[in-house]
Structures are given as structure tokens and as C-alpha cells.
Amino acid sequence: MAKLKYRPINLGRWLVWGGTALVMIILPLILTAGFTLTLLSQIGVGIIFALSYNMLLGQGGMLSFGHAVYSGLGAYFTVHALNLISQGAFHFPVTLAPIIGGLAGATFGVIFGYVTTKKAGTTFAMISLGIGEMVFACSLMFAGFFGGEAGVSTNRVMGQSFLGITYGPSIQVYYLIVGWALVCMAAMYAWTQTPLGRMANAVRDNPERAEFVGYDTHMVRFLTLVLSGFFAGIAGGLSCINYEIVTAENVGAAASGGVLIATFIGGAGFFFGPIIGTIVFFTMVTAVGAMTKAWLFYLGLLFLIMVLYAPGGFASLILMHVPVIKARLMRRLLLPYAAALVTGAVLMAGLVSVVEMTYHFSLEAGTAPGMKLFGFAFNVTSATPWTVAVGLLIGGFVISRFAWAAVGRAWADIVHILQDRAVV
Amino acid sequence: MSTAIELRGVTKRFGNTEIIRGVDLAVPRGERHAIIGPNGAGKSTLFNLISGRYPLSHGDILLNGESVSGLKPFQINRKGLSRSFQVTNIFQRMSVFENIRCAVLWTLGYKYSFWHRLGGLKDANLHAEEVMESIGLKARRDTPAGVLSYAEQRALEIGVTIAGGAEVILLDEPTAGMSRTETSDAVELIRKVSQGKTLIMVEHDMGVVFDLADKISVLVYGEVIASDVPDNIRGNKAVQEAYLGTEAH
Ligand SMILES: Nc1ncnc2c1ncn2[C@@H]1O[C@H](COP(=O)(O)OP(=O)(O)O)[C@@H](O)[C@H]1O
Ligand SMILES: [Mg+2]
Numbered sequence: 001m002a003k004l005k006y007r008p009i010n011l012g013r014w015l016v017w018g019g020t021a022l023v024m025i026i027l028p029l030i031l032t033a034g035f036t037l038t039l040l041s042q043i044g045v046g047i048i049f050a051l052s053y054n055m056l057l058g059q060g061g062m063l064s065f066g067h068a069v070y071s072g073l074g075a076y077f078t079v080h081a082l083n084l085i086s087q088g089a090f091h092f093p094v095t096l097a098p099i100i101g102g103l104a105g106a107t108f109g110v111i112f113g114y115v116t117t118k119k120a121g122t123t124f125a126m127i128s129l130g131i132g133e134m135v136f137a138c139s140l141m142f143a144g145f146f147g148g149e150a151g152v153s154t155n156r157v158m159g160q161s162f163l164g165i166t167y168g169p170s171i172q173v174y175y176l177i178v179g180w181a182l183v184c185m186a187a188m189y190a191w192t193q194t195p196l197g198r199m200a201n202a203v204r205d206n207p208e209r210a211e212f213v214g215y216d217t218h219m220v221r222f223l224t225l226v227l228s229g230f231f232a233g234i235a236g237g238l239s240c241i242n243y244e245i246v247t248a249e250n251v252g253a254a255a256s257g258g259v260l261i262a263t264f265i266g267g268a269g270f271f272f273g274p275i276i277g278t279i280v281f282f283t284m285v286t287a288v289g290a291m292t293k294a295w296l297f298y299l300g301l302l303f304l305i306m307v308l309y310a311p312g313g314f315a316s317l318i319l320m321h322v323p324v325i326k327a328r329l330m331r332r333l334l335l336p337y338a339a340a341l342v343t344g345a346v347l348m349a350g351l352v353s354v355v356e357m358t359y360h361f362s363l364e365a366g367t368a369p370g371m372k373l374f375g376f377a378f379n380v381t382s383a384t385p386w387t388v389a390v391g392l393l394i395g396g397f398v399i400s401r402f403a404w405a406a407v408g409r410a411w412a413d414i415v416h417i418l419q420d421r422a423v424v
Numbered sequence: 425m426s427t428a429i430e431l432r433g434v435t436k437r438f439g440n441t442e443i444i445r446g447v448d449l450a451v452p453r454g455e456r457h458a459i460i461g462p463n464g465a466g467k468s469t470l471f472n473l474i475s476g477r478y479p480l481s482h483g484d485i486l487l488n489g490e491s492v493s494g495l496k497p498f499q500i501n502r503k504g505l506s507r508s509f510q511v512t513n514i515f516q517r518m519s520v521f522e523n524i525r526c527a528v529l530w531t532l533g534y535k536y537s538f539w540h541r542l543g544g545l546k547d548a549n550l551h552a553e554e555v556m557e558s559i560g561l562k563a564r565r566d567t568p569a570g571v572l573s574y575a576e577q578r579a580l581e582i583g584v585t586i587a588g589g590a591e592v593i594l595l596d597e598p599t600a601g602m603s604r605t606e607t608s609d610a611v612e613l614i615r616k617v618s619q620g621k622t623l624i625m626v627e628h629d630m631g632v633v634f635d636l637a638d639k640i641s642v643l644v645y646g647e648v649i650a651s652d653v654p655d656n657i658r659g660n661k662a663v664q665e666a667y668l669g670t671e672a673h
Contacts, residue, residue, distance in 0.1 A: 195534040202526045211497040214530030
């Protein structure tokens with residue numbers, strides 16, 4: 001008889017979850033710059049949204065171009081519910097209001113999902129795009145519900161304060177988001193360890209065989225989508241409480257595209273990938289967005305580079321180093337990595353200069369030809385800065401190639417060593 | 425004895441070509457039945473029809489006396505019929521254990537549950553371990569199916585097929601491409617897992633066929649030209665000309 005080893009209490013897992021919770025709780029106490037709380041709240045909501053998206057993309061193999069439909073409609077239902085509650089139509093604690101968004105998201109998952117999940121692959125992707133456009137069009141047609149151009153506003157502060165919690169100060173909203181994010185993360189992780197979660201992987205990998213072991217692939221995809229819509233709706237409800245306004249943008253294509261990019265650059269193949277992706281995504285949007293008009297260009301570039309060179313996302317880039325560290329071979333990579341970093345910085349400096357100067361040239365050359373970049377002030381209509389910028393770009397590209405070749409060789413050596421050890 | 429599988433005038437056309445041309449066949453419960461015939465005779469197509477992968481053009485198929493034509497593969501599977509594939513068709517990225525556990529979840533009643541924790545499903549896990557042991561892949565428990573050797577993948581293909589405990593098992597060329605020792609291992613495995621069940625097997629290796637089968641049907645150009653006990657098939661003139669003869673050339 002086979003002996004089974006069960007580990008009901010997994011210390012490592014508790015450490016990871018406890019550590020995550022701790023970091024989320026103390027971060028706003030450490031980072032006190034004005035924008036960080038806004039950013040952290042955005043990341044918290046974004047993590048729920050991206051993880052719900054990855055139930056489709058990563059676990060279920062469904063590429064959706066319209067996931068904001070579920071979060072956005074969840075946000076709309078929450079905003080109307082909050083307004084009704086504050087008018088005294090019914091009693092409901094604001095703390096639990098995101099569940100209204102979740103139920104709305106799940107309900108629309110039932111309505112739209114039954115058709116969209118009949119087929120996977122391209123068909124699913126196309127229909128999700130169509131539904132996204134359809135719902136966005138509805139937001140213009142039904143101004144009563146969607147609030148037209150201005151959207152629908154609400155006030156999250158209502159009723160008596162409970163233990164001093166009013167959700168007036170942003171920090172209280174942040175901790176509300178943290179609480180929901182932790183619960184949702186745990187729930188979505190648990191889902192990957194259930195029969196439905198596992199069969200979603202099976203249907204993703206080999207739908208035909210799944211049917212021959214008794215599973216209706218349509219039903220597996222459908223239920224996955226409904227659950228994913230539920231968590232997306234919770235994210236929508238939280239964003240409604242956070243911003244106190246919901247507009248058509250919440251259901252729009254940009255929001256659907258954003259979650260796709262965040263999930264992908266983080267790594268759809270790993271549970272924690274979308275978490276990393278969301279952090280990188282919003283940090284970039286906020287930090288780079290504050291510095292330059294060209295932030296969307298850089299985001300697009302990052303996405304492009306990841307798709308081409310690291311399709312497993314940051315998560316796989318991190319995980320591929322685990323066996324190397326365990327085998328104590330990391331130091332073989334340090335020098336090549338340092339070289340890649342330095343040469344990459346030169347390349348980036350060239351690229352950023354060219355992009356920024358081009359932006360400045362095309363937008364403001366006539367009125368204000370002077371600009372400042374990396375601490376240097378210069379005139380964008382003169383030739384010298386262009387020569388330097390293009391020189392950095394080309395020079396950086398050439399030396400980067402050498403550095404990357406060295407990285408490649410170091411990795412080849414390491415793979416070789418690991419294989420040899422495995423044989424022994 | 426009652427009939428497990430019955431085919432009545434089963435016909436399949438792809439475009440204008442009739443690949444299966446009016447096959448009648450009845451396999452009693454508990455029988456080990458081999459289907460032989462030259463390449464392209466339509467043996468795999470016949471399995472695809474029985475298991476619901478393709479719709480029939482004409483005729484009817486009964487499983488335990490109940491018509492299953494027009495049903496989807498998962499519906500037929502839930503009625504107790506399971507099949508393997510000539511070209512290995514498993515969950516390549518999952519471990520051996522996960523492959524087999526996926527194949528037992530439905531029959532154990534976990535269906536679409538998202539309120540059970542897989543690690544806590546004692547029956548499913550124990551059963552998956554047992555199946556893994558019986559197909560000889562215990563040592564490969566956590567290996568991704570995609571990196572197994574060919575013979576191991578074929579064993580896993582059988583494991584996934586039988587794990588759900590189906591009463592009627594269809595195996596499509598389970599020993600194709602195996603060495604002699606691998607084949608004899610596979611024969612023992614098939615004998616063991618088909619104990620007390622109805623087995624229909626497409627097989628090219630005549631040694632395997634005469635060793636395992638209670639009865640043999642010969643399919644040539646989409647028609648069953650003979651269906652009898654092994655000794656009579658061996659002595660059948662038409663079969664020798666149409667099939668065994670050509671093999672010997
Ligand atoms: N999906 C299909 N579409 C068209 N023709 C097919 C299809 N499947 C099988 N065939 C044809 O049916 C014939 C029988 O194939 P098959 O059943 O695989 O033979 P066997 O398993 O006996 O070697 C072959 O000529 C094959 O080309
Ligand atoms: Mg065949």
C-alpha cells in the first residue's frame with residue numbers, strides 16, 4: 001500500500017503569507033511620500049484584479065481582452081449600492097460593500113460567460129473583445145446607470161463610525177484594501193488546489209483528453225470564468241470605494257489591456273506572477289508617468305521586451321535562479337550580469353534621450369527649444385545633443401551585445417554543470 | 425451474458441469517402457476483444473465513433489443496451505466507457521501523479537468542486553497512488569509526463585484510461601513501437617487492468633492478440649470480414665488472404 005505524506009501545516013507557506021501581510025501593513029508607515037499611499041492602494045486593488053485575470057489566462061488558458069467588463073460592472077453596482085445605502089434605502093456596512101461588486105461580476109460572468117467559454121483559443125479572445133466593446137457602448141447608451149461622460153460619484157463616508165473607522169482618511173481605505181486583498185489572494189490560491197482549479201489546468205493543456213476523463217470542457221471554462229468575474233468584481237467594488245467615482249473607463253479597453261500587460265510581465269505561469277506584474281506596472285505608470293509624457297511608450301517597450309525575451313515574465317526570471325543559488329553557482333553570473341547592467345544603462349540612456357528629445361522636438365521645439373535631461377541643459381534644435389544621444393544608443397547597443405553573449409555563456413556553463421551533477 | 429457494446433450498421437463518411445461501411449459487432453460483458461486489420465482499415469476511426477469523438481453518419485451504437493450515438497465524449501465516459509489513444513494523448517505539463525488524479529476525480533464524485541482541497545482527498549490520492557503502482561510508474565510520481573520515455577508515456581496513457589474505473593475499456597494500439605520486453609510488460613499490465621472488464625483492443629502484434637483476446641474481429645476497408653475465436657481466425661481463408669497473408673509477404 002502506498003504511503004502518503006500530507007503536510008497540513010506548511011511552515012514555509014505560513015511564512016510567505018505572513019510576510020506578505022506584514023509588508024502590506026507596514027509599507028505605508030515606512031514610505032510616507034505623498035503619492036505612495038495612492039500607489040499602494042492602486043497596487044492592492046490591482047493585485048486582486050490581476051490574480052482574477054490569471055485564473056483565466058494562466059490557469060485556464062483563456063486570453064481575455066475584456067476582463068474590465070467584470071471589474072467595471074462590479075464597480076458600477078457598488079457605486080449605486082453605496083448611494084442607495086447612504087440614502088437609507090437599506091443597511092449594509094461599507095466594509096463589506098466589495099462583495100456587492102463581486103456578486104455583480106459573477107452574475108455577468110454567468111450571462112456573458114456561457115457563450116464566450118464554448119470555445120477556447122482565438123474564438124474566446126475575439127468574443128471577449130466584442131463583449132468589452134459592447135459593454136463600453138452600453139455605457140454611452142444607458143446614461144442613467146453609467147452616468148454618461150461624468151460617471152457616477154458617491155461618498156464612502158456614511159453612518160456612524162465604528163471603532164473610529166469612517167473610511168474618511170485614505171489610510172483606512174488602504175487597510176480595507178489590504179484586508180480584502182489578503183482574503184482574495186488566499187481564496188484564489190486555494191482555488192488552484194481544488195478539483196475545478198486542477199481541471200482548469202487540464203483543460204488548458206489538453207481539452208480533448210479532459211473530455212475523455214469525464215469533464216465537460218465548456219463547463220470547466222464557464223465556472224472558472226464566473227469565479228474569476230467574482231474576484232474581478234470585488235476589485236471593482238474596492239476601486240469604487242477608493243476613488244468614490246466610477247466612469248465608463250472602468251469597463252473600457254484600456255483597463256482590460258492594462259491587466260493583460262501587468263499579468264503577462266509578471267508571469268502568467270505562476271500564481272505570484274501577476275502580483276509582481278501589478279507592482280511593476282503601477283509603479284512604472286506612477287513613477288515614470290510623473291517624469292515623462294512618454295511613459296506609455298516605455299511601458300509598451302517593456303511589454304514588447306518581455307514577450308520576446310522573457311515570455312515567462314518576472315516570476316520565471318526569478319525562479320530560474322533558484323536552482324543556481326541552491327547549487328552555489330550564482331557568483332558565475334555576477335560579473336556578466338554587472339556588465340549587462342552597465343552596458344544596458346548606456347543603451348537605455350541613449351534610448352531615453354532619443355525618445356525624450358523626439359517628444360520635446362515634436363511638441364515644443366517652436367516655443368521652447370531648451371530642455372533638460374539627466375541633469376544636462378541643451379537646445380533640442382542643435383545637432384550636438386542628437387549626435388551624443390544616437391551615439392549612446394548605437395554604442396550601448398553594440399557593447400550590450402557583448403555583455404549578453406557573456407551572460408549566455410555563463411548560463412550555458414551553469415546548465416552544463418547542473419546536468420553533470422544530476423547524472424552523478 | 426449481456427452485451428457491453430453493440431454496433432448496428434455503423435457507417436462513417438469523411439466527405440465522399442466511406443471509411444466505415446456498415447459495421448455490426450456485439451461484445452459481451454467481460455470479453456477481451458481484439459480488432460485487427462491493415463493500416464487505414466478504419467480501426468481508430470471505429471474507436472473515435474464509439475467514444476463520441478466523431479459523430480456517426482449512419483447506424484447506432486449501444487453501451488449496456490442504451491444508445492450512445494450523438495452523445496459527447498464526456499457523457500459517454502460518464503456512462504462507463506474509457507479509451508486510450510494511438511498517439512499518446514496525456515497532460516504533458518502535469519506530473520504522472522496529477523495526470524492520474526485528474527482521471528479519477530469525476531468518478532469519485534468531485535466533479536467541478538471548488539470547495540474540496542485536492543491534498544485532502546484521501547480516496548482520490550490513494551487510488552491515484554494505486555494506479556501509479558499498477559502501471560509501474562511509482563518511481564516517476566512527480567516527473568512531468570512530457571519528459572517520460574516513450575514506453576512510460578504509453579503506460580501512463582493506459583493508466584489515465586483505466587484510472588476512472590470504467591467497465592468498458594478501449595485501447596488503441598497499446599504496444600505499438602515498444603521493444604519485445606516492453607511489449608510483454610504491457611501485455612501483463614493490460615491483462616491485469618482489464619480483469620473483470622470488457623476490453624476492446626486494436627493491436628498489430630499478433631502475439632499479443634492471440635495471447636490476450638477471447639475473440640478477434642478483422643476489419644478490412646471499413647468492413648468486418650470475420651469475427652470469431654482466435655483459432656478460427658487463424659484458419660480463416662478470407663482473413664489470411666486479406667490480412668494475415670499480406671503481413672507475411
Ligand atoms: N478526421 C478524418 N478526416 C478524414 N479522413 C480521415 C479522418 N480520420 C481518419 N481518416 C481516414 O480514414 C481512414 C482510416 O483511418 P484509421 O481509422 O486511422 O485507420 P487505422 O486505425 O485502421 O489504421 C484513413 O484513410 C484515414 O486517412
Ligand atoms: Mg489507427
